[in-house]
Amino acid sequence: MRLQSPFTAVFLAVTLAFAGVAIRAESLSQRVDALIEAKAKDGKQPLAAPAGDAEFFRRAWLDFNGNIPSAEDTRKFLAEPAKDKRTKLIDQLFAAPEFPARMAEVFNIQLMERNGDNEEWRRYLADSFRENKPWDQMVREMVSPDFKNEKLRGAGHFIMRRLEKVGQQDTDYPGLTRDTGRLFMGVDLQCCQCHKHLTVKDYKQVDFNGLFVTFQNVKLQPAGGDYKSAWLSEGLLDKKYEFVSVLNRTKGETGPRVPLGAEVEIPTLSEAEKWIEPPDKKKRTLGVPKFSPLKELGQRLASAENPFFARNIANRVWFLAMGRGLVEPLDLLHSENPASHPELLDLLAKEITEHKFDIKWLLHELALTQTYARSSILPADAKDAPENFFTVAKERPLAAEQLARAFLAATGERERVIDGKGWDGIEGKKVERKDFQKAFTSAFANAAKEPELSVNPTLRSALFLRNNDLVLWSLQRRTGNLMDRLAAISDAEKIADELYLSILTRPPTAEEKTEVATYLAKHQADREKALGHYAWAMLSSMEFFANH
Amino acid sequence: MNPLCKPWEHAVSRRRFLGASAGAFAFGALGGLATAQAAEAMRKNEKQVLFVWLDGGISQLESWDPKPNTPFGGPFRAIPTSVPGTHFSELMAKSAKQAHRLCVLRSLCTQDNSHSSGVARIQRGDPRNRGVPYPYFGSAIAKLMGPTSSKLPPYVWIKPDSGGFKTEDAGFLGPKYGSLAFGDGKPPENLLRNASLAADEDEERNELREMLNKRYAAQRRTNFTEASSYVFDTARELMRRSEIFDTSKLPPKDQDRYGRTEIGRHMLIARNMLEAGVRFVKVANYGWDTHGDNFNGHASLVPKFDRAFAAIIEDLAASGLLENTLVVAMSEFGRTPRINGHVGRDHWPEAWSLAMAGCGVKPGAVVGATNDNGTFVKDNGYDIGAVFHTWYSALGIDSKTVEYDNHGQPLPIAHEEMKAIKEALV
Structure with missing residues (x-):
């Protein structure tokens, strides 16, 4: 059972008054799903399966916290038997101090488009997002x-x-x-x-x-x-x-x-x-x-009287959750460019207006939809899926900020770099969080004034990952980091487990466990270095780079 | 800009639209060729560009269009060249011997006499104002022609000072069409393999990465994975061939021929990159804005340029690359015939020169002329728009029909009211 929102009564009234949608009076998230599913059915588009717990866990963390969870947190979440654990997770993430910080980050990128800080x-x-200012x-x-x-x-x-x-x-x-x-x-x-x-x-x-x-x-x-x-x-x-x-x-x-x-x-x-x-x-x-x-x-x-104001923010909040606007491009709202789901956009615009332009409320509702919780894995037999049906979760490349944090979290260098006094990294020079952030931003952020609705893959970023000192040094063994934890494990299966949970936020499949074991058997002589390369391959893989 | 279409989608659809041969652009095309020789042969027929930019304004009177013994002619003599009847300034002794390979345009008449706007205007071909920033020539070629089958990045810029990934030249085409800039001739950050990695280790970890990607991509939509692998493949290709970009080891003999100067070194690096198959190489050289002491300034600058320029023309001709490589040497404007109170020459867009060679341009030709004192062009002058049409024509691009598609806005690739200079073309 998901939490009952204090606004349920409002939904009821709105839903009953809402013409054209013959569904029961339910929460906004349920009505969103009904509209998405109705159109998918009309268009004969199969729905992807629900995302697995690990996929959902990582996605929600990246979206609403801005980081990936630790291997420990992931293990706990996967082992948790409660049926409403996803709803609880969403509530926890939205209540945490990282949530407003993440919103501030997202809106800074959207509004300033990397044009100076x-x-x-x-x-x-x-401050505004912390107060949840309308x-x-x-x-x-x-x-x-x-x-x-x-x-x-x-x-x-x-x-x-x-x-x-x-x-x-x-x-x-x-x-x-x-x-x-x-x-x-x-x-x-x-x-x-x-x-x-x-x-x-x-x-x-x-x-x-x-x-x-x-x-x-x-x-x-x-x-x-x-x-x-x-x-x-x-x-x-x-x-x-x-x-x-x-x-x-x-x-x-x-x-x-x-x-x-x-x-x-x-x-x-x-x-x-x-x-x-x-x-x-x-x-x-x-x-x-x-x-x-x-x-x-x-x-x-900025007024309820201006229909474009509500539609724009509804479309942009939808974009934050789903990776694509109901109207695309986000900045071409006009009568000849209708939304993929016109009724849905109308509904979201109306609801956010009635909720005094409360972005957090709308995003929370969307986070509870089944649409948000679908897998990015295509339905069986499907070769592709049109994005504008929202039947399959859209993969979104991580922004530079998410990436820098996720990279530090995965390699186990976060505490040292962020909470510690820096890290005697390269040539005796201390490496601090700002160095990491700066390096990742210059490698991965879009050019200034280029809207960063999606991060464009660039040659610069590929070369950064391959050869940058910060990237490679964080894969060297240091007390308490990922490489150090791996060095303490002898069993190949457990190594695979630690690698996959730390970096990709999921347990390895049987095939992946075998791959790790085979690789380690080949590299008995230079095991530590080889493990660094394996971790690098995972960290520079698309799976790590995408919020999928 | 438009989140609907990603730059890489444009790259593909655009080139289909242009009707270029698939082999000319497709990454991975090389893999389909039977032998290295076949690949080499294919590459040899691909058109390339060397664009030498003398920033600040080389004086036409001290280079391509000397007017000795005239009121504004200055102290230098004119010397005969390898083309009977054509004379260059005596400061251009080595290029004079290459004159039979050059096509000198002496009747440039352009619009802008300030550096800040002039540099951009000239390198963009000064199209009519459409409210969007046009790409510089290098970015335009990167877009219109893409990388050669060498898979190397299409636009490399060798320049003094800082390097990196320079996106500003690309204008509305988007950052992907910016340049890979070699600051002071050195490769951009992270381009060479990290010292802590051996080549085989690097290969092995990349194979691991590809194995992981393949499995991930197999179950998902294609566009995300395609875009990501495109840049990774390019990076891999670049690093495999990093010897081209390792500019710390240049053959001493060549260094002597090109001159042990900044422009000499940079031009030599440019030659290596053209040989390796980079589509467009820009070499920039600074310090040509001689408002004061023009003659001592040019007496120092011109021979350094002359030596390097003549050497690369000679080498490209010897290797056969010149046949398919368009070479251009120019500035944002020329310099005033009138000599100012500081014995300098100021900015002069009214009547100036540039030199071309290679692919599609008429060797040994002199096109247009200035009047006896070199103050203005005789007959009709050519604006930069006409020059852009000429370059496109030399490269086999029909600049009257090919257009950019700026998110639905069709834009001509060169000024639509001008046309190519026929006399300069073969």
């Missing part, structure tokens, strides 16, 4: 930052980083406009900067420019006066922005607007009324205008 921003994300509130704090509030000013990094000048390029207002649309509403308006969108009917030039003009008067300012850190000033906007289509010279004009929504009227104010605090040349203050396009945008964009 900032400590206050990271802290803001970590997503609409977070977005308002990012879009219309309060730089005088020490706890919230980190949110301003989203805009600030994008307005930093790089080399001789102009400040990238179009880039900020585009990213705001993409990440908070799932609409990539880039092509509408200069003309109507050529392939998407719904996206108009006025949508890009309405968002663009909102940011036009926003300027980066250095720390000073009331501001302890760099901040953003907002200038006076008292007339509409004019634009021309490069295709047919059609002119248009707009005030600030939420894309695909209504225009915000620019108030007609007398000169004196325009300012809360007029600019003062003597004091060198910029002044504070009464009309703030950023505030208007924040309130209207």
